[in-house]
Amino acid sequence: MTEEKLMSKKKPAYPVSPKLHQYLEDYNRNIEIPIFYDDLLRFSGSVVVYDQHDQDTLWIRVYYSEFERVEIDLSLKRVYSILHSDGSDDIIQYLNVDTIDYCTFGNSKPFRIKVRNILNDNFTYFYVKKTDASRIYGLELEHMLSPYNLNFLVYKDTLIEEHISGIPGDVFIKDMLPHCSEPEKAQIAKEFVKFNERCMIRLLGDMRSYNYVIVPTHDFDHVVYRIRAIDFDQQCYEGKFKVYRPQFFKENNIMVALVRDKLQHSSVDQYKIEERSMVAKRIKSSGKRIKKLMRCMRTDKISSRENIRQLKMEIFAYTQDVAFKKSRNMGNVLSAALDFVLRNYENVNVKRLLQQ
Incomplete structure (x- = not known):
């Protein structure tokens, strides 16, 4: 069976219902964050990201005007603090947003954020996506039914996912x-x-x-x-x-x-x-x-x-x-x-x- 016959051409995004929103709130998934997915779409330029073999990765590295970059960087550092720490601003001075990449391939069209600790150069990624009820159910089921725990946040129409290493x-x-x-x-x-x-x-x-x-x-x-x-x-x-x-x-x-x-x-x-x-x-x-x-x-x-x-x-x-x-x-x-x-x-x- 060919891939085209096996999969639909396009899957629509489904809204998060009030019941699902309440569920997310009950389990500390629904938390206010300082930036939305649409805010990251306001980039002013981009370049193609290539891998070590000079192959197109289907990601582009995006850039923002100087005024917007300051605000976006600060907001993304706060998101990192909410996702990985206690949500306070204490660690923000030690963080740097190295890159913001955007993927135009697939349904979710995510932004990939690389955050680095300037004290020791350790870095990690997280993703900013549009909310989709299917994706949220998938994340929660993976958290409960697989051997692995998942960390993610939802706020209105924006989904924040931690990076899965491998x-x-x-x-x-x-x-x-x-x-x-x-x-x-x-x-x-x-x-x-x-x-x-x-x-x-x-x-x-x-x-x-x-x-x-x-x-x-x-x-x-x-x-x-x-x-x-x-x-x-x-x-x-x-x-x-x-x-x-x-x-x-x-x-x-x-x-x-x-x-x-x-x-x-x-x-x-x-x-x-x-x-x-x-x-x-x-x-x-x-x-x-x-x-x-x-x-x-x-x-x-x-x-x-x-x-x-x-x-x-x-x-x-x-x-x-x-x-x-x-x-x-x-x-x-x-x-x-x-x-x-x-x-x-x-x-x-x-x-x-x-x-x-």
């Missing part, structure tokens, strides 16, 4: 994977199986290789690789079930081949069960928070009727769970998916206890 998947596959040892390749294959399963369960779509990163961690005498999503724009929008399974994107063909070459079917099944069990445990440990989020989602509109109808029937055909067939919106579909995973996990535990 090696872009497409870069890793092209430049680094060929040099990995055979045990490392087997471990990466295992992680891709788990990542694929996690995306499918929580309906995070469009995980092409440039929408996730590989995170290497040194552990004693070897390197452990993890896979993290970095783009949450396609949470519960598309109608095709394959969109939520990274294995079906041609950009991931090498990873799929790695799974086929390095893992037996029994191992793949084992890793899928492990990931479903971990997601079920996270659902249970998230308590009221995920229940409140799903209540928001079940009353929200984040996709089209056609996509909802197609997705619920495709997942029904995959699971034979009638709850999918009865779903009226994407919130219902995702609730049914999480309930399906949780129910199977609990049934297995009941059987295990009965056998003891």
Whole structure:
């Protein structure tokens, strides 16, 4: 299946509902910030940003008039303080906004802000984007259902996201994977199986290789690789079930081949069960928070009727769970998916206890 047929050409941005705004406020995500996305659009010039191989990165470095730059720099330093510290102005004197980059590729069209500590030259990034309900649901679900916590803020029509460190998947596959040892390749294959399963369960779509990163961690005498999503724009929008399974994107063909070459079917099944069990445990440990989020989602509109109808029937055909067939919106579909995973996990535990 070609990429054009798998994905819609353009996904609309959905507004944040009053219920979702209240949820964000309850969990300290909705915080007043001193700058809006539209303020950063007032740049007066730009240059193309190239990578180390002189390839166009699809980012442009933007510049502002001298008067506006002073105000924008100060506001961005305050945003950094709110995102990473206590929100006070005490650290602002030690910060410098090195670059402001703008990406014209994709739906979110983010600004990437590089902030440096002038005392030690340590730096970090954060992103400024337009709010989109799909993206906010995706970020919150990643925070609760993945192994990783996420830090982000929402204020009116502006979304602030922390940077997720790692090696872009497409870069890793092209430049680094060929040099990995055979045990490392087997471990990466295992992680891709788990990542694929996690995306499918929580309906995070469009995980092409440039929408996730590989995170290497040194552990004693070897390197452990993890896979993290970095783009949450396609949470519960598309109608095709394959969109939520990274294995079906041609950009991931090498990873799929790695799974086929390095893992037996029994191992793949084992890793899928492990990931479903971990997601079920996270659902249970998230308590009221995920229940409140799903209540928001079940009353929200984040996709089209056609996509909802197609997705619920495709997942029904995959699971034979009638709850999918009865779903009226994407919130219902995702609730049914999480309930399906949780129910199977609990049934297995009941059987295990009965056998003891």
